[in-house]
Amino acid sequence: MLVRTPAIVLSSHKYGDSARIVKFYTASVGIKSFIAKGAYSKKNRQNSLFIPLNQVELIYDDRQKKSLDFFREAKQIAHYKDLSSSPFKMTIALFIAEMLNLVLQEEEANQSLFAFLSESLLVFDDKEDVFSDFHLWFLLNLTKYLGFYPNIQNGAKYFDLQEGISSHEIPTGSYIAQDDLILFEKLMNLNFLTQTENQFSKSQRNSILNTILKYYEAHIFDFRHPKSLEVLVHVFE
Structure with missing residues (x-):
């Protein structure tokens, strides 16, 4: 079953050559970490999503039941004015x-x-x-x-x-x-x-x-x- 949940980025760390592990606090299941593929690719527009405290919406398959899942989609749902510039x-x-x-x-x-x-x-x-x-x-x-x-x-x-x-x-x-x-x-x-x-x-x-x-x-x-x-x-x- 696909889960759609708001989430807050807590941390993001490099994983392998091109991925990163992103830890979220989600509304649906509390703490949950995901692997973001191709996070360091120049063409990846999701890089800015994983700044700590960013508020996003995640879509993932909860049938995977793994400690580290892959999310299907992530998009920003709250746009800060100057939290990342001040x-x-x-x-x-x-x-x-x-x-x-x-x-x-x-x-x-x-x-x-x-x-x-x-x-x-x-x-x-x-x-x-x-x-x-x-x-x-x-x-x-x-x-x-x-x-x-x-x-x-x-x-x-x-x-x-x-x-x-x-x-x-x-x-x-x-x-x-x-x-x-x-x-x-x-x-x-x-x-x-x-x-x-x-x-x-x-x-x-x-x-x-x-x-x-x-x-x-x-x-x-x-x-x-x-x-x-x-x-x-x-x-x-």
Whole structure:
């Protein structure tokens, strides 16, 4: 049976002399990788489709039941305005794509997660100026779909990163408090989709990002910091 599904490109790597392996997050089955034949041919017009975070429609035969399939057709279904031309947005996008590669593993459909990814990226691309907080908001809200969204209570002095809950006593493991907790709570109250001005300074963004990465590390087995982190921090210095 042929499957037609929207999908988001997560990564693309060379495979052999003329093909590449493209990893997608699809609306129909979650994570799925395909072999794109002739990807490096000058006549192949699909090369630009496989840029990370591109939104495409795939048609493939699900009867193949292989770890690596060949898709029959791929076409772009969302056209970004400047996600691939703005240096700042490109840096954020590559960081987001690497993070998604690290944390998305499920090979099953999750329509609400796919909708969150798709809609968030479109809003991010559409904003001309107010987008510097996007990666922070995105990673925090992604935890809703990964199963460890923070449970924070007003008035608590500490937030236990390992348990994901507020605490009035000093946690035994990794935690945040004082200024770091205030910034984290401020991020939780942020709605990027309706945001009209950036809320954090450069140093605050770095501090919050460090907290978020520690939080992911505490909840995802074998989590490692993305290689693009250094570039992201450097660009926003």
